[in-house]
Amino acid sequence: MSVEQIILYAVLTPLVGAGLIAVIGDRPNIREAATLVSGVVLFGLVANLYPLMANEQTPQVSLFEMLPGLSLSFQIEPLGMIFAGIASFLWIVTSIYSIGYMRGHHEKNQTRFYFFFAIAISAAIGIAFAGNMLTLFVFYEVLTISTFPLVTHSGTDDAKRGGRVYLGILMGTSIVFLLTAVIWTWSLTGTLDFTAGGILAGKVDGPPAAILFALYMFGIGKAALMPFHRWLPAAMVAPTPVSALLHAVAVVKAGAFSIVKVIVYIFGVETLTREFSSGWLLYVSGFTIIAASIVALRSDNLKRRLAYSTVSQLSYVVLAAAILSPISVMAAAFHIAAHAFGKITLFFAAGSIMVASNKTLVSQLDGIGRRMPWTMGAFFIGALSMIGLPPTAGFVTKWYLLTGAFDAGQMVAVGVIVLSTLLNAGYFLPIVYAAFFRKDPTAAALVADETAIDKHHPPLLIHGEAPVFMVIALSITAAGTVALFLFPDWPLGLAQQLVGGTP
Amino acid sequence: MSAFITTHLAPLQVVLALLAAPVCLLLRRPKAAWAVATGITWILLGIALALLAWVLETGTILYALGNWPAPWGIEYRIDLANAFMLVIVTLVGSAVMPYARASIAAEIPEERIYLFYCMYLLNLAGLLGMAITGDVFNLFVFLEISSLSSYVMISLGRDRSALTAAYRYLIMGTIGATFYIIGVGMMYMATGSLNMADLANLIPATAGSRTILVALAFITVGLGLKLALVPLHMWLPNAYAHAPSVVSVFLAGTGTKIAIYALMRILFTVFGGAGVFDDFGLGEILSAFAVIAMIGASAVAIYQTNVKRLLAYSSLAQIGYIMLGISMASVLGMSAGIVHLFNHALIKAGLFMVMGCIYLRTESVKIDDLKGLAKVMPVTMAAFVAGGFGLIGVPLTGGFISKWYLLQAAIEKGWWLAIIAILISSLLAIIYIWRVVEAAYFQDRDENAPAVSEAPWSMLAPMWMLIGVSFYFGIHATLTMDVAIGAAEALLGGIQ
Numbered sequence: 001m002s003v004e005q006i007i008l009y010a011v012l013t014p015l016v017g018a019g020l021i022a023v024i025g026d027r028p029n030i031r032e033a034a035t036l037v038s039g040v041v042l043f044g045l046v047a048n049l050y051p052l053m054a055n056e057q058t059p060q061v062s063l064f065e066m067l068p069g070l071s072l073s074f075q076i077e078p079l080g081m082i083f084a085g086i087a088s089f090l091w092i093v094t095s096i097y098s099i100g101y102m103r104g105h106h107e108k109n110q111t112r113f114y115f116f117f118a119i120a121i122s123a124a125i126g127i128a129f130a131g132n133m134l135t136l137f138v139f140y141e142v143l144t145i146s147t148f149p150l151v152t153h154s155g156t157d158d159a160k161r162g163g164r165v166y167l168g169i170l171m172g173t174s175i176v177f178l179l180t181a182v183i184w185t186w187s188l189t190g191t192l193d194f195t196a197g198g199i200l201a202g203k204v205d206g207p208p209a210a211i212l213f214a215l216y217m218f219g220i221g222k223a224a225l226m227p228f229h230r231w232l233p234a235a236m237v238a239p240t241p242v243s244a245l246l247h248a249v250a251v252v253k254a255g256a257f258s259i260v261k262v263i264v265y266i267f268g269v270e271t272l273t274r275e276f277s278s279g280w281l282l283y284v285s286g287f288t289i290i291a292a293s294i295v296a297l298r299s300d301n302l303k304r305r306l307a308y309s310t311v312s313q314l315s316y317v318v319l320a321a322a323i324l325s326p327i328s329v330m331a332a333a334f335h336i337a338a339h340a341f342g343k344i345t346l347f348f349a350a351g352s353i354m355v356a357s358n359k360t361l362v363s364q365l366d367g368i369g370r371r372m373p374w375t376m377g378a379f380f381i382g383a384l385s386m387i388g389l390p391p392t393a394g395f396v397t398k399w400y401l402l403t404g405a406f407d408a409g410q411m412v413a414v415g416v417i418v419l420s421t422l423l424n425a426g427y428f429l430p431i432v433y434a435a436f437f438r439k440d441p442t443a444a445a446l447v448a449d450e451t452a453i454d455k456h457h458p459p460l461l462i463h464g465e466a467p468v469f470m471v472i473a474l475s476i477t478a479a480g481t482v483a484l485f486l487f488p489d490w491p492l493g494l495a496q497q498l499v500g501g502t503p
Numbered sequence: 504m505s506a507f508i509t510t511h512l513a514p515l516q517v518v519l520a521l522l523a524a525p526v527c528l529l530l531r532r533p534k535a536a537w538a539v540a541t542g543i544t545w546i547l548l549g550i551a552l553a554l555l556a557w558v559l560e561t562g563t564i565l566y567a568l569g570n571w572p573a574p575w576g577i578e579y580r581i582d583l584a585n586a587f588m589l590v591i592v593t594l595v596g597s598a599v600m601p602y603a604r605a606s607i608a609a610e611i612p613e614e615r616i617y618l619f620y621c622m623y624l625l626n627l628a629g630l631l632g633m634a635i636t637g638d639v640f641n642l643f644v645f646l647e648i649s650s651l652s653s654y655v656m657i658s659l660g661r662d663r664s665a666l667t668a669a670y671r672y673l674i675m676g677t678i679g680a681t682f683y684i685i686g687v688g689m690m691y692m693a694t695g696s697l698n699m700a701d702l703a704n705l706i707p708a709t710a711g712s713r714t715i716l717v718a719l720a721f722i723t724v725g726l727g728l729k730l731a732l733v734p735l736h737m738w739l740p741n742a743y744a745h746a747p748s749v750v751s752v753f754l755a756g757t758g759t760k761i762a763i764y765a766l767m768r769i770l771f772t773v774f775g776g777a778g779v780f781d782d783f784g785l786g787e788i789l790s791a792f793a794v795i796a797m798i799g800a801s802a803v804a805i806y807q808t809n810v811k812r813l814l815a816y817s818s819l820a821q822i823g824y825i826m827l828g829i830s831m832a833s834v835l836g837m838s839a840g841i842v843h844l845f846n847h848a849l850i851k852a853g854l855f856m857v858m859g860c861i862y863l864r865t866e867s868v869k870i871d872d873l874k875g876l877a878k879v880m881p882v883t884m885a886a887f888v889a890g891g892f893g894l895i896g897v898p899l900t901g902g903f904i905s906k907w908y909l910l911q912a913a914i915e916k917g918w919w920l921a922i923i924a925i926l927i928s929s930l931l932a933i934i935y936i937w938r939v940v941e942a943a944y945f946q947d948r949d950e951n952a953p954a955v956s957e958a959p960w961s962m963l964a965p966m967w968m969l970i971g972v973s974f975y976f977g978i979h980a981t982l983t984m985d986v987a988i989g990a991a992e993a994l995l996g997g998i999q
Contacts, residue, residue, distance in 0.1 A: 065981045067904065068988075072978075138898040145897065152945070160945045164937070171933060175896070176926040183910045 003052065004061040007074045010045040010084070011126050013038055014091075018118035025111030032099050035114050039092035042125070046081075046088045053081055053494060060131055070192065072138065075131035077194065078494035079264070079333055083257045084128035085490075086340045087250050091121050093473045094245040097348055100469030101241050104355040113153060113239070117246075119146040124250040127257065133182050133192040133266065136258060137174070140222070143254055144170045147246055151238045158237050165234035170221050173228050178219025181212055185266065194261060196500070198268020213272075216262045217281055222255025223318060224311045226288040233307040240351030243303060248310055248343035253336050256317035260332050263321045264498065273324050281322040286416040288315040293423035300361050302350045305427060306343070309386060312420065313339045320401050323413055326499040328404025331397050333495035334488065338393035341481040342385030348474035349379035352466035362431055367440030369432075371464055374471045376435045378478035383428035385481045388421055393484035396492075512557075513566040513579045516550050516589060516635055517645075519543055520628035524621045533608070533616040540620040541600040544627065548597045551589035555986075558586040563993075565637075573637070574698035580637030584841070584990035588634040588764045591845055595756035595852050595969070596627055602965040603749045606859045610747045611659050619659055623753070625652040630761045639687050639773065640697045642765060646683065646729065649761070650676045653754060657746040668741035675738040679728030686721030689714050690773075702773045719779060722769055730762035732789075732826055733796035736819050743815035748859030751811060755818055756852030760844050763825055767840075771832075771994040780832045789830035794924040796823030801931035805938070810868045811858050813935055814851065817894060820928055821847045827925070828909050831916055837991035839908035842983055846901030846973055850893035853969035857887045860958035860966065870939060875948030879955050882963055884943045889970050891936035893977070896929050900977040904984070 001009070017038025024030050052059060053076075062073040098117075102110050123146055126139030144167070152163035186192055189199045204212060221228045235247050263272060289312045296308035316339070320332035352375040353359050353368065369376035385394035398417065405413040465471055484491070523543040527536040558564060558581055566579040581589075603623075611619055629649025636642050654676065658669035691697060693714045694705040709715050724735070731739040739759075743751045770779065780786045800819035807813035825847070828840025858868050860883045865872055877884040893900040906925065913921045957963070976983045 064979060066978060067907065068981050068984050141898045145892075155945060160941060164941075167937070168933070171895075172930055175929050175933075179906070180910060180922060180926065183907060184914055187911050187914045 001048075003049070003059040003076075006045050006048055007059070007061050007076065007129055008063075010042060010049070010088075011074070011122055011129065013042045013045065014118045014122035014125065018115050018122070021111060021114045021118060025115075028103075028110065031111060031114060032095070035095045035098075035118065036092065038118060039088070039095050042121070043088040043092060046084045046125075049076055050081060050085070052076060053078060053497065062131070066134065066138075069190075070134050070186070071132070072135050073131035074126075074129040074135065075194065076129060078497040079257065079260060079336075080128040080130070082333055082337055082491050082494050083253060084125055086337050087121065087124045087128065087253070090245055090249050090340060090344055090477070093476050094241050094344070096476075097244070097351070097470050097473030098241040100467035100471075100473070101239065101351050101355055104467045104470070105239070107153070107239060109153065112149060116146050116149045117242070120150065120246060120250060124254055127254045130194075132194060133185065136261070137178065137182055140178075140220075140254065140258065141171070141174060143222075143251060144174065147235075147242070147251060150242045150246065151235050153239055153242070154237065156237075162234040162237035166231045169228055169231040169234075173219050173221035176219070177215045178221075181215035181219050184212055184215070194265035196265065198264070198266055198271050200266055201268045201271045213267065213281075216266070217259065217284075217318075220255050220258045220262070222251055223259050224252060224255065224288075224314050225284060225318060226291060226311075226315075229288065229292065229311045232311055233304055236301075236303045236307050240303070240347060240354060243307075244344045244347035244351065247307070248347050249340045252310055252314055253340060256314050256332075256336055259318055260321050260329070260336075263324075264329065269324050269326075269329065269499075282319060282410065282413060285315040285318040285322055286412060288312065289319065289416055289420045290423070293420055293427070297423060297427040300363050302353070302360060302362050302365075302431075303347070305362060306346050306350060309346075309424070309427070310339075310343055312424075313343065313386065316397065316401065316420075319413060319416065320397075320404065323401075323404050323408050323410050325404045325408040327400050327407060329499050330492070330495040331400035331404055333498050334393075334400060334491050335397040337491040338385065338397045338481075338484055341477055341484055342382045342392065342394055345378050345382035345474055345477040345481060346386070348470065348477060349375045349382065352470045352474060355470065356464070356466040362434075365431060366434045366438040369435035370440075372466065374465055374475060376432070378474045379435070380432045381478040381481050383432055386428055387424040391485045392481050393488070394481075396485060396488045509553075511566075512550050512554055513564060513581060513635060514568060516547060516554070517628055517632045519547060519550075520624045520631060524624035524628065527617055527621040527624060531617050533613060533620075536617040536620040537600070537604050537607075540603075540624055543624065544593060544596040544600050547627070547631070548590075548593035551586070551593040554581055555583075555586040555590050558583055559986075559989075574696050574701035577641045578637040578698055578700070579635050580700065581635060582990075582993040583986060584767070584993045585634045585764065587841065587845070587986050587990050588761060589631060591760060591848050592627070592630050592634065592757045594972075595753065595848055598852065598856075598965040598969050599749060599753050599756070602752070602856055602859070602962050605959050605961050606749050606863055607747065609863050610661055610749075615659060619656065619747075619749075622652040622655045622659075625649075626656065626753070626758075630757055633761050633765055637699045638697055639690065639699060639702065639769070642768075643680065643684050643687060646762075646765070647680055649758070650680060650729070653750075653758060656750045656754075657742050659750070660745050660747050662745045664741070665745040665747075668738075668745040672738040672742045675728055675735075679725045679735075682721045682725030682728070684725075686718040686725060689718035689721065693718070699768065699773050703775055706774060716783070719769075719774055719783075719785075723766065723785075726762055726766040726769065727792075730759045730766060730826075731819060731822060732792055733800060733819055733823065734792070736796070736800075739819060740812050740815040743818070743855075744809055744812040748855065748862050751815075752852050752855040752859060755814070755855050756848040759818070759822055760848050763822070763829070763840075763844060767829055767837075767994055770829075771837075772996075775994075775996070786830045786832050790827055790918070790921060793823040793827035793830055794921060796820055797827065797924050797928040798931070801928045801935065804935040805931060807935075808870050810861075810870055810873065810939055811855070813870075813939070814854055814858065817932065817935065818847075818851055820932070821851065821894070824905065824909060824925070824928070827921055828912060831912050831918070832995070833912060833916065834988060834991045834995060835908060835915055836912035837994060838984065838987040839905060839912050841990050842908060842980070842987035843902075843905035845983060845987070846893065846905050846976065849969045849973040849976075850890050850901060853966055853973065854887065854890040854894070856962065856966035856969065857883055857890065860962050863958055863962070864955040865953065870942050872952070873939060873942045874946040874952075875943070876955075877943040879948070880957050883958055883966075886963075886966050886970050887943070888940055889974070891940065893970075893973050894936060895932045898977075899974065901973040901980075901983075902977070904977055904980040908984070 632645030
């Protein structure tokens, strides 16, 4: 296989998987096998592309001319490698988890679920390998549309409302801001190819540059920069595997990824450093980090707390990129991987708790760690990574982020990071403490009063660990979070290439 | 023989349909009339494609009718702009005909079905004639043929309000045609010619003449009525909502589009040298109305309970997009308008086909009666979603290509308000499309609602063909864009 073919097959594999899923939908075991096989094949293809990076190659493949002079094309570059690598690897893990979750939770329309999931992954890979801004935009919108049926999976009124916010904000921002920015760039430069140093360098400055930059930053709604973050908590009505892979990894990282791409390849770091007008991004992202953390601190619903934590963590990536020093841009790239592993673990844990015990609120979790030691152990590791403590991947991000901020003399950023670390500790550690060290009050009451157990709903309160598929999945991702701390070379090397260093 | 046919392809485009109409009248049997109308439409599509290929190869085709040389005789003058229009009209017609059989049988009493096909063929002849002719008076004749036949077609609706809708359209349409012919008369008075190419040469000499300016005003208003530019649109929503489904499909895809073409022809070819855009500020006037249409009509569409009316208001907004592109009077803007004319014809015809399928099965197009329909008519509703994406302008649909060029043209011109209007209008489109989608996908069917099944394949296949073609030209738009840019250059030739 030539490199070009591998790239195309990587985008097509999940689509073929989706087709298979649709065809064999009535036989669940084979259908799930199709998902897993597509996942493994996809990861194999992406892994095959990795060696190219070591040789500093950036192979390119053009599909066809969509508009005169503008092709749908793919190109491999370091940042895309990171994104594609985590998305494809975590798809396998999430598929394992989904099997346990969807069956354990007795969800309906599972075929539709796996079908759109596969399409969403294809779109994510398309974004990762996009060779120009048009291709990125096309797959960005495909990702929005393909995840809509997943968000509204349950079909309830809540799901419908959540779906409205989701589609409204993501599509609204992308059509109103991002599309305008892309077309504006096209008419300024006559190209949309991602080029080292930035295609806008020397083409635009002053107030128009500031407006264009703002259009990009807020147009990429998937990065959940405030005030366009509401879609992410709204998306939490989705089944947990969706929240885990799509709303902690694929969709939100597509946003963060696009922002880094725009900063590095469309504007160019140097242009932005010279252009005073981009400085506000630091403050907006800093504000988002703090404000989202405060909301997270105050929400009792576990998934909602995780969602706001994601909003906050996404802005780490944006903040890191906005500092505009090479080391901080590395931190931005690394955090795409680090946060993915940590947050997916936390969501997996939340879903396990829900399936095993039907609990969704933080205040219900007293003593649950003794019933679900694996789940809560993984949760602890994920929480450490969010806070940024060793031995987890989050620490590596924070190390580079702080180094970069000091280098650039951005004391505001340093302050934001320190404050955010405290807030993160404030909303994650009490959960872990309560889970392991508090007594389970309801269980004690139950022993006293046998009649409290509802005969029609099997005693949900008396439960053990979640289904084995789910436990396997969350153990893998928790291990990954630690592994990224111990062996950060893979994403770090790529991140170094991104900023122009040699690995 | 073949040489004879190729030379006379141009008049055949009109004559075939004109001759087939009375044949339908004589046949009287629904099936036979349908077969004739379908066969003729498909032949016309073949001719239109041949003409387009011919124009692409050799440039403008001239044909003197009855061998009377222009400017005394009537001249057919085919360049990329009208060759493209011919393809659009016959393409929509070719998809409508196979679809029509089942739908018409259900909606029009059997004894009147042959009348429908007769009127359809006359309408087709009128529209094709308007597109192909190079003579402003001849254009009037064809305009009347197409208008009169469309009044009849609309009034064939089973709904009694179809009659009032048709009557209203008749009044407005007649006013429009009268305005147009008054304008033509004034032009004739000032220049002594009716041939478009000849007029284009003569009009600059009359620059500053009030007669010519008044003629321009009359013609613009007259054609504005036919193409339903807000605020001259009052006839359209009711006409589309109450006409038989097939008629809505055909008119939405072709009628207003050809009127837009005619206006472009007059403004740019005939008045091209007169500087009406520079001196007279026509671009600003038209763009203002276009912006009002884009936002106003989209906003009204949100509040509609009848989905056909909703789509009709959406059409008004989309006509606004097209007119905005045209009012820019730049190659980029014009080609955006023209390519949107094509994309919107396909998308809107496809969406009205969806409503025809739904009406066939449920006898209603009210949004409340669409509840839960996605479960029982999945293929039909999926087409609505796909077409809706086109209206919104989601990437990979034709609508995206249109919007891309329209925005690019607006940026090039520095028309910031127009950019904002385009974006707001897209957001409103999301809302009105999503209302229908939510009803069909998220609500359950009423318990006492009649049991329904999927529409027949003879209707689903043409519907998906149109939607599919609109997607194809959204993914691979080089062909349509090349033609649209060529057409824009042909039309603007008078100015540059």
